[in-house]
Amino acid sequence: MxxxxxxxxxxxxxxxxxxxxxxxxxxxxxxxxxxxxxxxxxxxxxxxxxxxxxxxxxxxxxKESDSSSFHPNLMEALKYMGWMLFLLGAIYLVGFKVGAVVFLGAFLYFVTGLKLRKILVVVAVTFICMYIFGDYYMNLHWPGNLMNW
Incomplete structure (x- = not known):
């Protein structure tokens, strides 16, 4: 393209x-x-x-303008924009905490190629930190979702 x-x-x-x-x-x-x-x-x-x-x-x-390509890695940039849209869609559907955890797990699996055991540890630690620091200590009100969770 x-x-x-x-x-x-x-x-x-x-x-x-x-x-x-x-x-x-x-x-x-x-x-x-x-x-x-x-x-x-x-x-x-x-x-x-x-x-x-x-x-x-x-x-x-x-024809004063240059004919150089808009972005040398346009498809790669669009792929990462798709990941951001996936994150927004997941937050909209299932809420911030669950959507962020699902996004993190999918991103680590498909993009970085991390082993499943490491992904589960990272996802679990992330969720626990969001729960302890976000819900318990700071009493954050996470964005709502389609399911009203």
């Missing part, structure tokens, strides 16, 4: 433009007092992003 930096910049700027336009449209449905800040920030940001979009298109048409 070889996408140049200029094309990636164009895609990102286009997505930002759409995001700020959507934000401005959504802000018009707010009450008068709640509308003021998000509406005007979205409008100003849209003006700046459209200006950047026009400059990016101009550079792309004139």
């Amino acid at each position: 070889s996408i140049s930096k200029s094309k990636m910049s164009l895609i990102f700027t286009t997505l930002l433009t759409l995001l700020f336009i959507w934000g401005a449209v959504e802000a018009t449905t707010f009450t008068d007092k709640a509308r003021f800040f998000p509406l005007y920030i979205s409008i100003i940001a849209t003006i700046f992003v459209i200006t950047e979009l026009m400059l990016t298109v101009t550079r792309l048409v004139k």
Whole structure:
């Protein structure tokens, strides 16, 4: 997958433009007092992003931009972003402590190739530390989840 930096910049700027336009449209449905800040920030940001979009298109048409690859190891970076999404999904489904422990075990098994016995020790120590220090000593309120645990 070889996408140049200029094309990636164009895609990102286009997505930002759409995001700020959507934000401005959504802000018009707010009450008068709640509308003021998000509406005007979205409008100003849209003006700046459209200006950047026009400059990016101009550079792309004139071929002033470089054709170097966006990221030399893009697939590896996407793989680790997938791991982060897995962690967020696990936290959402089963809660922070269980999701973090499942993520840690899966990550250590599939990425690092650690032996199962060592993984179980690391996961158990991590869970015990989260329980003792987080729940007992600091009385932390962990993020909720889909199961309401």
